[in-house]
Amino acid sequence: MTDLTRTVPQGSVDPDVAAGVAQFLSQIVTDMTALSVNGKQAHWHVRGIAFVAVHELIDVVVDHAREWADLAAERVVALGLPVDGRIESVAAKTVIPPTSPGFNQIDVTIAELVAQIDASLVAVRTAIDELGELDASSQDVAIEISRGLEKDRWFLAAHVAG
Template identity: 35%
Template sequence: MIQIRSSLEETARTETAELLQETLVDLVDLSILGKQAHWTVVGPRFRTLHLQLDEMVDATRRHADLVAERASALGVAPDARAVRIAAQSGLPQLPAGWLTDETVVSHFVDAYAKLIDRMRVRIDRTGRVDPVTQDLLIQITAELEKQSWMFQAEQSGIAHR
């Protein structure tokens, strides 16, 4: 059996690994949702959202990679298999089919709000057991809040059409 050692005490490593795994699942799901919306968005803001969603997906995939590599560095194998994502994501899911620009923006405003709330809980919990992981989650949350702001700005524009 392959074993990667960590400098964290076992209880701290176990809790940190759980929080990283939850984060990985949510980030991978967000990137999948972003790509799905990218392919199916329609409406007057199609081009703007199409490009914004690609930027969001790229950033989210980078974050997921950092989270997975942090878990690996702690000696925990990350799991981003489709079955795991489907079973454990805490994010709201998109309906099937073509999606209006209003639907897409509203969905991602809600998804980001939920994800940021979940990240803040994880930040709090990792602060007690692993400040290095906490720092990573803080950085990722700052970027998620930026993306959230951008979707909220789009929502404001849609409401004023």
């Protein structure tokens, strides 16, 4: 009988390593997917004097979140395990706070996105710490995502810094 939960031939990856990696990177997939969806909501509804700059920056953040979700998901799948990026699963499992519905001024929109990035960084930093002993390549994935999130956070926060 074939094991439909694994796609890599048995023996090429230690199953315990793959399961450990999946434990940490799957949460990143979930949170990056949620950030991309929430970011698009914010992108459509942001209002204010610097609208064009913030509107375009949010699209960059969304693109990055999608890329990072894909990067983390592909690492898990490369190790032979599935990921669950379905919207209902993402909504149930994400740790990031929600985005307000409707129109919002730039300061509110940025504060919400920064809070979402901060919440997602908790799981990313946990992954960095835990994956160091488990799988260096997977730790590199988490480190890359951390660097990018911190940069996106900086760019967003700079629009409302006093």
